[in-house]
Amino acid sequence: MLSDSLVELWRSTGIYGFLLPGGWGNFVMIAVGLLLLYLAINKEFEPLLLVPIGFGCILSNIPFAEIAAHTTLTGEMVDHAFHLHEVSGGFIGMFYDFGVSSGLFPLIIFMGVGAMTDFGPLLANPKTLLLGAAAQFGIFIALLGTVALEMIPGFSFVEGGMAQSILHVAGSIGIIGGADGPTAIYVTSRLAPNYLGAIAVAAYSYMALVPIIQPPIMKALTTEHERKIKMEQLRHVTKTEKIIFPVAVLFLCILLLPSATPLLGALMFGNLCKQSGVVDRLSNTMENALMNIVTIMLGLSVGSKMQAEKFLNVTTLGILALGLIAFAIGTTMGVLLAKLMNALSKKHPINPLIGSAGVSAVPMAARVSNKVGLEYDHENFLLMHAMGPNVAGVIGSAVAAGVLLALVPVFGA
Amino acid sequence: MLSDSLVELWRSTGIYGFLLPGGWGNFVMIAVGLLLLYLAINKEFEPLLLVPIGFGCILSNIPFAEIAAHTTLTGEMVDHAFHLHEVSGGFIGMFYDFGVSSGLFPLIIFMGVGAMTDFGPLLANPKTLLLGAAAQFGIFIALLGTVALEMIPGFSFVEGGMAQSILHVAGSIGIIGGADGPTAIYVTSRLAPNYLGAIAVAAYSYMALVPIIQPPIMKALTTEHERKIKMEQLRHVTKTEKIIFPVAVLFLCILLLPSATPLLGALMFGNLCKQSGVVDRLSNTMENALMNIVTIMLGLSVGSKMQAEKFLNVTTLGILALGLIAFAIGTTMGVLLAKLMNALSKKHPINPLIGSAGVSAVPMAARVSNKVGLEYDHENFLLMHAMGPNVAGVIGSAVAAGVLLALVPVFGA
Amino acid sequence: MLSDSLVELWRSTGIYGFLLPGGWGNFVMIAVGLLLLYLAINKEFEPLLLVPIGFGCILSNIPFAEIAAHTTLTGEMVDHAFHLHEVSGGFIGMFYDFGVSSGLFPLIIFMGVGAMTDFGPLLANPKTLLLGAAAQFGIFIALLGTVALEMIPGFSFVEGGMAQSILHVAGSIGIIGGADGPTAIYVTSRLAPNYLGAIAVAAYSYMALVPIIQPPIMKALTTEHERKIKMEQLRHVTKTEKIIFPVAVLFLCILLLPSATPLLGALMFGNLCKQSGVVDRLSNTMENALMNIVTIMLGLSVGSKMQAEKFLNVTTLGILALGLIAFAIGTTMGVLLAKLMNALSKKHPINPLIGSAGVSAVPMAARVSNKVGLEYDHENFLLMHAMGPNVAGVIGSAVAAGVLLALVPVFGA
Amino acid sequence: MGVGLTITVVGMLVVFSFLALLVVFSRLMSVIIVKFFPEAEEPEKPVRRTVGSADTDVAVAIAAVKAFTKS
């Protein structure tokens, strides 16, 4: 009896679990989770996301604990009514089911982002919107890269039911180049949920690495003279403009691209609440309590998708490579378009260093523009100028996401 | 291929959607949503509710975006267990399903309202409770009016499966006269959910319009002498009374009207938490973070019920008219009862201007009483006196709601 | 018609309901709920939990109101998709279904507890961990006691489908001795949900009574000399140690006892967020807004399990008796082990009064150690020394819970 | 229409009875409490506050005040 009990207990230990076939994978993933925690805590790489993601990865790879198990509803089906008796499942699995697979969490985060965003610098210099457009090239280049990789024999993103079509994966990988976490999670959870872990980790990692990835590209593409361009001081933007702008963006989106309206709608709802000034209770809650709660649950959920069998795979390397390419190309195109705009029009010159901020990665990319600028002229503060393309990048990647959500399900059917 | 793609994209634009049969209705509703935003932001009409409702209305009427789509649970049914794989639906549709159709959100708001309410002025002068009762007449007159309107040939609230019976609609429209948002939403979501959009909008609009609707009625029914009546200073109310009162109200409600206990129970739970002083952590959260989160989601959900086919209808005009009548009659009866009480008992005179505060619409109606009073005697501050009938009106309309929820399903079966 | 209506209304009153067969039970339970409110508000017995539990008990025993009714999902099942039309049920019943039966709420509370806990005193003097182990004896003695009680003819915890096996009840009753609310609720909701009301009430009541239960035992087992033992000042603990400790505990748990990882994982996630210092936004939210929201809903849910037919039963007396025994034995073993440790090693003496803090009941039990210590030497502050075994007790009872969750379902099958 | 009238009559009857009973009860309760459980003349307990940062903010601010004003 006692020995039965001990045997039973032994068979429920993690050590026993790791020694089962495939158990080593869980062990490795737990180490990866630890690595994320290390980077988040010691290196301060996007800690708000990587701490929950890393911890979620560890918890979800514990043998027998089933913390990432899907929800089960137990009850009686009578006619058209399901009388619920019990809800069960792993706690992170439930967060995932109701918050991520449903698309709720990234949208709620977007409300909070909206409530924190000031479109003032963009409105003071609207042409910087185009820099936010250029930087989205990275998304589509990575999409093409994914399709190309899939042609390599023996390497496949879709085999084994991992995705509905290569386009579904390609769109999701591409969106890493959007450099916007909630957008990446929203699109991937819709198109290729099996890749959610790898893609979210890649997106947040590269966003954390923006200060390392971007400066060499920015310097390579610009002359010292260009880097020293001083931009005109931004004009004062009235409150009315700031109130009308979010509504206007939403309207353009309604008319042209309804598939992007959940993302842009949530963003602009948060922004309107902030700018209107009449519902500060609500906008404060959106950017604080509500956003923090959702960030915790979203991070853990994303971590729970870092399952050994899906993550410990050569495709993950592919995702990391393509994501890096997407970031690099986005940065490049942003800088190049700024140079082109200067070439076309001499008045109101643009410092091309702010072009790189168009990838989004708010506010990191704008800070990088500022920092590189200061290296060459320690009185040239580019931060506010770079905030324009920076927030334009958020709109740009939401638009790109809308296109992907509209076309991929049709062509990848 | 490229042209296919562009055609595909064109067919997913909002412009294309608005041009489809019935699409104009969505366009009009988006304009209505904009109007609500304008009133909320520029005119400060109940912005905490009308900003989310207006934005929810816009988002829910976007063609193809399906933001208000109901939740779908995908999975496997095995014996009595439903193994969930995925949750899908529009994000506002999910808020509606889990928060409004379930009745949760209005009840949580009521907790917060309870945590913000001080029944002190009511306890100092309990007979003002009767003013809160008189003002509920509006509810039942509007109910009768709805039943009468239904008899007009060609005009119907129930046709096309819009409601279970005319009584269900009548009760829901009547409750607009309760001048209490969460009560109106709770009752309507139970009795006639198809009318939730119109009724909630009417209720909040008239609550915002209280400073315009009430003063003429108050002045017409009172003499200048009456308006100048000075009331005795309110006595100090002890903490013990404030702690026992919410429990006592709940008990009376348990004994006499269990159907009102979800509403009054939630209200008194919040109030007891506040008054007891031992769980301030909880009562602060109820009136701040929790209430704000739920207000955002509730407002968006109510907006999502402003669907073209249900709102752009002559019945909406009927609802607006009946709601206005309900408000006017509630105001009238409150003032008249105050006059009657003065006639019956000479000591402790009541200024009839506080009678109008019995409709609830906390704290707007009490402020209106105060303001009108000051017009005639700039030293006669009625605010605290009017808070008595004002909070009594909340109890009164919850009781009326209880009666409706108990009788309508029986007689309207 | 009018009389029909009045009869209908009379049949829906609480008075009528209490007079129906079995209705007196609801009435008694409402009185019990009131008693809990009285203790919470007037005597300040764990008010953060007992106010919501007491109120939940009252609301859930109101005749006809069905506030604790389970959730019902109404909709259409098409292939593998359930298209939801409506969610209904009592509002507290829904909190229970989605938050307690799912295990979510106690785990979220544990995150908050983790974010509030400082393991510093434990790290400064690790051998106090053993005191936290000794105090868990109470759990297993109460488990044995439950099995023994079941043998009394005519007395049964499992009859009438109340539990799957006596072991399921025994484990749940035993866990009262863990003196940790969320752990007790988590284990009971998994093993014997029908006893959730009685067990949670017993657990929180005894935690509130710690200042009355423990001192006599502590004094009986120690000499005056022992009570005056001065402990060495605690060394400074570095931030690095505090960051690594939660991860280390989790790892030990992963290797040895995965069934305890949901509880310890949530606890250590909260603690790591706090100690890392890089995600203060998140840890603040965990210990404030999120924890408060969940505390409200959890308390109401637990109260809803105080149903007359399940609570007004001689088994409840058994639970209360066994719970008290568990507390007393836990206290005893903690003190005795401290004495034993002193006997085995003369250097670094331990004041045995801190042994009692090993039962957890954070921070009440540590305060009791401090208070009793001061009675005998008014300069001997034991509070920080007692915090070591106190938080060790939380880990200890989570480990004990893990063992129960691993073995009971196997042996009680 | 008949049913509507019935509900109206019953409804207002219940609303008035309920609130009238509440008037009676509140009066009774106040009389009893003021007579038998008078409020001790205790110096109003400082309102308890939520655990959290707001408290410390004020503390910080007041500390700052003191620091600045001492000199």
Added chain:
Amino acid sequence: MGVGLTITVVGMLVVFSFLALLVVFSRLMSVIIVKFFPEAEEPEKPVRRTVGSADTDVAVAIAAVKAFTKS
């Protein structure tokens, strides 16, 4: 690969058109607003604040400041 290219072309087209339209619109809006609805030279309204304890905190602190500094 063909489909991928198509999506790329269409996608960048849409992104650019969308943001270019937004440039035009923003300019237009700003011109109209600045011309027809100029911001009144009002003394910047004090930012509204969440109802809650934070307000009173500041009030308390400022009251303290005044009290301390008056003397």
Added chain:
Amino acid sequence: MGVGLTITVVGMLVVFSFLALLVVFSRLMSVIIVKFFPEAEEPEKPVRRTVGSADTDVAVAIAAVKAFTKS
């Protein structure tokens, strides 16, 4: 009863082993950290704060303090 005893014995065994292992581990960890990663004598980093209004409150209050006390 037998099963109950078994669970009791196994349970206490596991609880004690687990916490005893934790004692050993904690000691080891502390020794290593204190020896190899001693805490730099850095001036304690100011505690990070939640983004939000509370910060600005204090700022406002302190600004007020300065304003009042300068004169």
